Amino acid sequence: MRGRLAKYSLWQFRDFFMQHGIGIAVIGLLWGYTLLAPLRAAMSVQSTVIPMGPGSPMWNLVLQITSVVVSLSVLIAMNGIVSTDRKSGYYRFLFSKPINRVLYYTQMFFVYMVGVILIMALLSSLLRIILPSFNVAYFLLYAALVYIAMGGIGFLLSVSTRYDWLTLAAVWLGSRTLRAIYSGPQAGWKGKAVQLLPPVHRLDDVANSLIGTGSAHLPDVVWLVGYGAVCFVIGLVILRYGSLAD
Amino acid sequence: MVCLSPAGDPAHAAAVVIEFKNVGKIYKSLLGNSVQAVEEFSLSVRDGEILGIAGPNGAGKSTLISLMLGYLRPTTGAVEIGGMPARDYVEQNGIGYLSELISINPRWKAESALVRYATLAGISDNEIPRRVQYVIELLGLEEHRDKKVKALSKGNLQRLGLAQALLRDERILVLDEPTHGLDPVWTQRFRDIVGDLRRPDRTMLIASHNLDELQRLADRVAIIDRGRLQRVVSTTYEAAAPATTRFRLTLASGFDLVTAAFPNAEEVGKGEYDVTVQSITDLNTSLVNLIGRGALIASVVPERSVLEQQFREAVGEPR
Numbered sequence: 001m002r003g004r005l006a007k008y009s010l011w012q013f014r015d016f017f018m019q020h021g022i023g024i025a026v027i028g029l030l031w032g033y034t035l036l037a038p039l040r041a042a043m044s045v046q047s048t049v050i051p052m053g054p055g056s057p058m059w060n061l062v063l064q065i066t067s068v069v070v071s072l073s074v075l076i077a078m079n080g081i082v083s084t085d086r087k088s089g090y091y092r093f094l095f096s097k098p099i100n101r102v103l104y105y106t107q108m109f110f111v112y113m114v115g116v117i118l119i120m121a122l123l124s125s126l127l128r129i130i131l132p133s134f135n136v137a138y139f140l141l142y143a144a145l146v147y148i149a150m151g152g153i154g155f156l157l158s159v160s161t162r163y164d165w166l167t168l169a170a171v172w173l174g175s176r177t178l179r180a181i182y183s184g185p186q187a188g189w190k191g192k193a194v195q196l197l198p199p200v201h202r203l204d205d206v207a208n209s210l211i212g213t214g215s216a217h218l219p220d221v222v223w224l225v226g227y228g229a230v231c232f233v234i235g236l237v238i239l240r241y242g243s244l245a246d
Numbered sequence: 247m248v249c250l251s252p253a254g255d256p257a258h259a260a261a262v263v264i265e266f267k268n269v270g271k272i273y274k275s276l277l278g279n280s281v282q283a284v285e286e287f288s289l290s291v292r293d294g295e296i297l298g299i300a301g302p303n304g305a306g307k308s309t310l311i312s313l314m315l316g317y318l319r320p321t322t323g324a325v326e327i328g329g330m331p332a333r334d335y336v337e338q339n340g341i342g343y344l345s346e347l348i349s350i351n352p353r354w355k356a357e358s359a360l361v362r363y364a365t366l367a368g369i370s371d372n373e374i375p376r377r378v379q380y381v382i383e384l385l386g387l388e389e390h391r392d393k394k395v396k397a398l399s400k401g402n403l404q405r406l407g408l409a410q411a412l413l414r415d416e417r418i419l420v421l422d423e424p425t426h427g428l429d430p431v432w433t434q435r436f437r438d439i440v441g442d443l444r445r446p447d448r449t450m451l452i453a454s455h456n457l458d459e460l461q462r463l464a465d466r467v468a469i470i471d472r473g474r475l476q477r478v479v480s481t482t483y484e485a486a487a488p489a490t491t492r493f494r495l496t497l498a499s500g501f502d503l504v505t506a507a508f509p510n511a512e513e514v515g516k517g518e519y520d521v522t523v524q525s526i527t528d529l530n531t532s533l534v535n536l537i538g539r540g541a542l543i544a545s546v547v548p549e550r551s552v553l554e555q556q557f558r559e560a561v562g563e564p565r
C-alpha cells in the first residue's frame with residue numbers, strides 16, 4: 001500500500017497558509033499601504049483611484065513595490081521548505097511511511113507556489129481597487145516567474161543548508177551587487193565568474209515589461225526560469241541520493 | 247548460553263527479512279574531521295523475530311536504525327530489507343518506526359497529526375477514523391486528542407509517537423528507546439502491547455539501554471559498542487548453560503534451612519540470600535530440597551540476567 005501523497009497536498013497547503021501565507025499577506029498589505037497611502041495623500045488625489053500609466057513616476061514606484069513584495073513572498077515561502085524537516089527531525093516519521101521524498105518535496109514546492117500566487121492575486125486585486133490600470137494577470141505571471149527563478153535557488157539552499165532564507169537573501173542580494181561591480185570587459189575573470197551567479201540583474205527589465213505589457217524579452221525569461229529550474233532539479237537529485245539525517 | 251559470532255544466525259529456518267551486509271558509516275565534517283559511527287556491521291534478522299539492539303551511549307544504535315530506514319547512506323556495505331535496498335523497501339512498503347527523539351510539528355494537534363500520518367501511510371479515507379481511534383484508545387490518548395503536540399507531556403508525546411508507528415499493520419516495526427519517558431504503568435503497558443504485536447510474519451527491532459526490557463521482549467540481542475557488533479545473545483534461559491551463576495533467594499519462612507540446601511548461601515538481610523550454583527539444574531535440585539524441608543520461597547532472581555552478564559563481558563563496566 002503506497003502513501004496518498006496527492007491527498008496530503010491539502011495538509012501541505014494548510015501548513016503553507018498557517019506558517020507562511022498569513023505572514024506574506026500581512027507584509028504585503030503593510031508594505032503597500034505604508035508606501036502608497038502617503039503618496040496618494042501627497043498627490044492630493046480626491047477620488048478613490050490614483051490615475052497613472054506605464055512610464056509615469058507613480059507607475060515605476062508601483063513596479064518597485066510589487067516586485068519587492070513578490071521577492072519577499074518567495075523568500076518567506078522558501079524559508080525551511082526542506083531544512084525545517086531536517087533540522088527538527090520531522091523527517092523521521094514522515095519518511096518511515098511509504099512515500100517518495102523527492103515526490104513529497106516536489107509536490108510541496110508546487111503547492112507553495114499555488115499558495116504564493118493566490119496571495120499575490122488577493123493583494124494585487126486590492127491594489128487594483130486604487131490603481132485600475134494595474135493588470136492582475138500580468139502581475140501573477142511575473143510572480144510565477146519569480147517563484148520558479150528564486151524559489152528554485154531557495155529550494156536547493158534549503159536541501160543543502162540549515163539557514164536557507166538567510167543564504168537565499170545573501171545569494172539574491174550578493175548576485176545583484178557582484179554583477180554590478182564586475183560588469184564589463186575590464187572585470188576580467190571576475191566578470192566571467194559572476195556570470196555563474198543567479199541572473200537577478202535581468203529581473204528589473206522583466207518586471208517592467210511583464211507587469212506592464214504581459215510580455216518580456218524571451219532570453220531574459222529563459223535565463224531566469226532556467227537557472228531556477230536547474231537549481232530545483234539539483235536539489236531533488238541531492239534529496240534522492242543524499243542523506244536526510246545529519 | 248548461545249553466543250553467536252558477530253555474523254552468526256540463529257538456527258531457525260524463517261526467511262531473512264533485514265540484512266546488514268558489512269555496513270560501515272563514517273561521518274565527515276566540513277573541516278575534514280571524521281568519525282567512524284558504524285564499522286563492518288553484518289547481521290541478519292528473520293521473519294517473526296524480535297531483535298534487541300543494546301549498547302552504551304554513542305555505540306551506534308541510532309545510526310544503524312537511520313541506515314536501515316534510508317535516512318543515511320552507508321559509507322561501505324549495504325542494508326537490505328526483503329531483498330531490496332532498505333530505502334526502496336521503505337518507500338514502497340513503509341515501516342512502523344518510533345524514533346528516540348519524538349519530532350512532530352508542535353503546532354499540530356495530536357489527532358490531526360495521526361490523520362496526517364495515516365494519509366501518508368496510504369490508509370483510505372474510510373479507514374482513517376477507525377485506525378486513528380484504535381491507536382488513540384490503545385495508547386490512552388483520548389483526553390489528549392485535541393491538544394497541540396507542544397502541550398503534551400514527555401510520556402504522552404512518547405505514546406503519540408508509538409501510536410503513529412502502529413497506525414498501519416506493518417510487517418516491520420523499529421522501536422528506538424520505546425519506553426523512554428514512560429511511567430512504570432505505561433512501561434508495563436508498552437511491554438504488553440509489544441507482546442500482542444508479536445506475529446510469525448512480523449519482525450521487530452528494539453533499541454534500548456534497558457537490558458531488563460530487552461531480556462523480556464527480545465528473542466536475541468545484538469550488543470554493539472564503538473560501532474562494531476560485539477556479539478549476538480539469545481535471551482532464553484533454556485539455551486543458557488552458565489558454568490557458575492549467582493541468584494538471589496527471598497524466603498518467607500524457613501531461613502534456618504537455607505544452608506542445608508545451599509551450603510554456600512550468603513545472607514544479605516530481610517530473608518534474602520545470595521547463592522551460587524553450577525547450572526540451572528543444580529539450582530532446581532537445591533530449590534526442591536529447600537521446599538521439601540518446609541521453607542517458603544518468595545522469589546528467585548538471577549543476580550544478573552543472561553543479557554546483562556553478556557553485555558558486561560562485551561562492553562565492560564559503564565564508561
